[in-house]
Amino acid sequence: MKIKEIEIYAIRLPLVEPFIISYHTYEDMPSIIVKLTTEDGLVGYGEAVADEHVTGETWESTYALLQNTLAPLLIGKNPMEFERLHEMMDKSVYQAPAAKAAIDIACYDVVGKKLGVPVYQLLGGRYHEKFPITHVLSIGTPEKMAEEAATRMKEGYSSFKMKVGTEVQADVKRVQAVRAKVGDDIAIRVDVNQGWKNSANTITAMHQLEHAGLDWLEQPVVADDFNGMVEVKAKTSTPLMMDEGLRGIRDMRELIEKQAAHKVNIKLMKCGGIYPAMKLAHMAEMAGIECQIGSMVESSIGSAAGFHVAFSKKSFTSVELTGPLKFSKDVGNLHYDVPFIKLNERAGLGVDIDEVILQELTEFSTKVTK
The missing domain is CATH 3.20.20.120 (Enolase-like C-terminal domain)
Known part of the structure; x- marks a missing residue:
């Protein structure tokens, strides 16, 4: 199994009411969604929620890093090789954990679907x-x-x-x-x-x-x-x-x-x-x-x-x-x-993605292929 393409969506999730913590008030939640597709047509989803106060990343920097560095690096690679994939990402980029998490989660989702088992x-x-x-x-x-x-x-x-x-x-x-x-x-x-x-x-x-x-x-x-x-x-x-x-x-x-x-x-x-x-x-x-x-x-x-x-x-x-x-x-x-x-017993993350809402919330997106 190999990764064929990775789509990256910069979205803003609307909050029911503002979320207020010590260092910021969030009117909405900026997030990056990754859609990973393998050569045999399986799809896995991942997510990065960056926070410059915690991870040292921003919404914009995470998108750019995924688009220009991490996604191109992983095209053609086997998503089942978690240790190897993280080693490659760590050698390519120092820190940037949220960006790497988006790739990691998408790989686990697609591997679970490939094997027919929940991620757990x-x-x-x-x-x-x-x-x-x-x-x-x-x-x-x-x-x-x-x-x-x-x-x-x-x-x-x-x-x-x-x-x-x-x-x-x-x-x-x-x-x-x-x-x-x-x-x-x-x-x-x-x-x-x-x-x-x-x-x-x-x-x-x-x-x-x-x-x-x-x-x-x-x-x-x-x-x-x-x-x-x-x-x-x-x-x-x-x-x-x-x-x-x-x-x-x-x-x-x-x-x-x-x-x-x-x-x-x-x-x-x-x-x-x-x-x-x-x-x-x-x-x-x-x-x-x-x-x-x-x-x-x-x-x-x-x-x-x-x-x-x-x-x-x-x-x-x-x-x-x-x-x-x-x-x-x-x-x-x-x-x-x-x-x-209570988690369900469906393969992968066990979550269905509403592509219509994903597109509606997307501010900008890109697709990375071979």
């Missing part, structure tokens, strides 16, 4: 039967975030991920308001997205939230401040998760050596796709660190890919892939049984 069967088989879905609360006033949490509880959600990361005292009030509204039995996870900057600010905040009963605190300090994470972990009692600071194998090795976090948030867009994500999961498992598959607010394509990874490994104890629930239009049909998700 290529990763060791299915371990989890279903995952509860955590609703993500965008940054807002304490009152607004609390009211949204109360509304979502009525829909069946039993856990919330709060986006914070503005001014410390304002964030403390947000967390306290949501906890007071939902009661003690609802799980709350707090994601700072580096917004508290350093360990001093974080420790100040967490001493005020000591009795808030948080499941965990995610990436309070800037991404590369591993020593700051170590200090926060030593001086607070809430479990600590690393996200932006964990991109690839080198980061995971340092995290393990320094014991810088209790948990890790693995994202396909940060590490380069399904194949590298499994390597990180194996490293975490050996170190006794729990894993989460995180979201870059991908469409059904990227979200499904993340779910296949999570469903195949015991070390993944939570997921937060809720992108498709945030879009008013999506290119795929990943199905949620809110507040749970």
Whole structure:
């Protein structure tokens, strides 16, 4: 089996409402969709959601890199040779994980279809039967975030991920308001997205939230401040998760050596796709660190890919892939049984692509062939 052509679509996914985190407000979600076709006519889809604050890539740079470098490199290659393909991409381009993830995911999709098995069967088989879905609360006033949490509880959600990361005292009030509204039995996870900057600010905040009963605190300090994470972990009692600071194998090795976090948030867009994500999961498992598959607010394509990874490994104890629930239009049909998700048993990613909507959302596209 060989790759015959790769089509690249730069799209904007419309959000039901703006998505607000510490460093940006998203009115829509820029994404790159890759459509890979083999010589025997099989089609696989992949996705790249770049973020200059996290992966160092932009929507435009990712498109250009795929068009001019990665796609031409892989024409004529066997999509089943995951290790070789990643070695080729890594030798050709330093970093650029989201761009590589788009290729990686498309290859897994098409290989699953070739073999007639779901992607999770290529990763060791299915371990989890279903995952509860955590609703993500965008940054807002304490009152607004609390009211949204109360509304979502009525829909069946039993856990919330709060986006914070503005001014410390304002964030403390947000967390306290949501906890007071939902009661003690609802799980709350707090994601700072580096917004508290350093360990001093974080420790100040967490001493005020000591009795808030948080499941965990995610990436309070800037991404590369591993020593700051170590200090926060030593001086607070809430479990600590690393996200932006964990991109690839080198980061995971340092995290393990320094014991810088209790948990890790693995994202396909940060590490380069399904194949590298499994390597990180194996490293975490050996170190006794729990894993989460995180979201870059991908469409059904990227979200499904993340779910296949999570469903195949015991070390993944939570997921937060809720992108498709945030879009008013999506290119795929990943199905949620809110507040749970159960993957189907169809070959590949198990997602149908609506070509009409794909074309409608496309701002520009190209096709790469021999």
